[in-house]
Amino acid sequence: MATSKYSVLILLVLGFVLGMANGQGLKVGFYEETCPSVETVVKKTIDEVMAVAPSLGGPLLRMHFHDCFVRGCDGSVLLNSTQNSTAEKDAIPNLSLRGYQIIDRAKSAVEKECPGVVSCADIVALVARDVTVVLNGPSWEVETGRRDGRESIEFEALINLPAPSANISTLIQSWQQKGLSRKDLVVLSGSHTIGTSHCSSFNNRLYNFTGKGDTDPSLDSEYIVKLKQKCKPDDQTTLVEMDPGSFKTFDKSYYSLVIKRRGLFESDSALLNESKTRTYIKHQADHFKSSFFKDFGISMVKMGRIEVLTGSAGEIRKVCSRIN
Ligand code: HEM
Structure with missing residues (x-):
């Protein structure tokens, strides 16, 4: 009897901890x-x-x-x-x-x-x-x-x-560890429709992919020429638009870029190397009517639940850059 009460308590505590994490x-x-x-x-x-x-x-x-x-x-x-x-x-x-x-x-x-x-x-x-x-x-x-x-x-x-050089299995694993799916991975990567990147985050793809002064074969060769005009080999400071021409507009054009082998990071190109993520990319790139916006909201909410502190855990900071 005592043992079963004890197991119920353990189950309750476990449920609580897992619940918090979710x-x-x-x-x-x-x-x-x-x-x-x-x-x-x-x-x-x-x-x-x-x-x-x-x-x-x-x-x-x-x-x-x-x-x-x-x-x-x-x-x-x-x-x-x-x-x-x-x-x-x-x-x-x-x-x-x-x-x-x-x-x-x-x-x-x-x-x-x-x-x-x-x-x-x-x-x-x-x-x-x-x-x-x-x-x-x-x-x-x-x-x-x-x-x-x-x-x-x-x-x-x-x-x-995850590093910009991450391959598809590393990415899937890292997402899984956070309770996120392959769909969440490909959906949230769509954030790369906005913003800029430093040349240093992808320069290895242009100049020294395998340490032999070569380029990344998974990156479109015409795009490589364009990127090389912006990024010199040891450039640490220049910023490049990740979705050229519409980097200040959140749209689904990231997927058209990736399908054209113009995803800026290896982690973007890698999404073509797995059937589920590839299918999603193709679908978003090909179909005028897209589910991307709806999917994005859903995946952002999921991401926002990762290992949160709630109830009386943690604190409400007075100033965001330091603990109370
Ligand atoms: C899949 C794995 C991911 C990798 C490897 C990755 C990597 C990177 C890197 C290297 C940069 C450029 C940083 C720089 O050089 O300035 C970048 C930019 C950016 N990433 Fe990601 N990212 C990933 C996923 C995500 C996700 C999930 C989000 C949001 C939900 C996101 C949002 C952004 C945005 C908006 C920018 C532009 C930042 C700016 O304009 O300064 N990324 N990412």
Whole structure:
């Protein structure tokens, strides 16, 4: 009898822990009672920022991904390094992130309305949606109720964020580890319809693919010529539009690029190497009527649930760049 009570308790605790990991405790309108204006205030900040600096849309969308893939969506990407530890922010994949000051601006505006209530992790999630909408992309209902973490470790960013050189099996595995599917992978990669990349993120494909001064055969040769005009071999600073001509518009043209072998990263081209991801790309590229926008909202909500802290876990940071 005692043993069975004990097993029930273990099952309950396990269910609770797994539930948390799957986003239990999040809901649309979490701040309805405690901070009803939060979404309006964040949107106002983003509308103002995007009116003068639309190129911040890319990095602000990417920030939510980089937050969620490391320790879950807990705002850990926003924390500054301290004397004792180097934070995620200073890990190589995050050195090209921008827009932290915009998150701070949105947080200050929200704090004025309802101090100490809304987490930085939720602000990052709302901002990702709001910038997408400004760039003519889809809208979705953002679940809120995340709490902020107290830890941020450089090494964890290095092992959890996929490199642009990742192949399809590494990508699928990394997505699976976060409870995301191959469909989520190919859908969320569609974010590369907006924004820019440093030449250094793909230069190996142009100049030294296998260490013999060669090019990546999976990249369109005419495109290689164009990219070489922009990126010299050791270029660390130049920015290239990832979806040339429409990098400030969120649309489905990423899929037409990938099918033409013009995906900028190996991780983009790699999506053609697996049947499910390839089928999705072909479908989006070929069909005028596309499910991409709807799919994107669904996958973003899923991503936003990764390993979240809810209830009384973590804290509500006062300032997003440091713990209370
Ligand atoms: C599939 C694995 C992924 C890899 C390997 C990857 C890698 C990269 C790299 C290397 C850059 C360029 C950074 C630079 O050099 O400045 C970039 C940019 C970007 N990524 Fe990804 N990414 C992936 C998935 C995602 C996802 C899931 C999202 C969003 C949900 C996303 C959103 C973006 C955006 C919006 C940009 C443009 C940033 C800007 O304009 O500064 N990426 N990504």
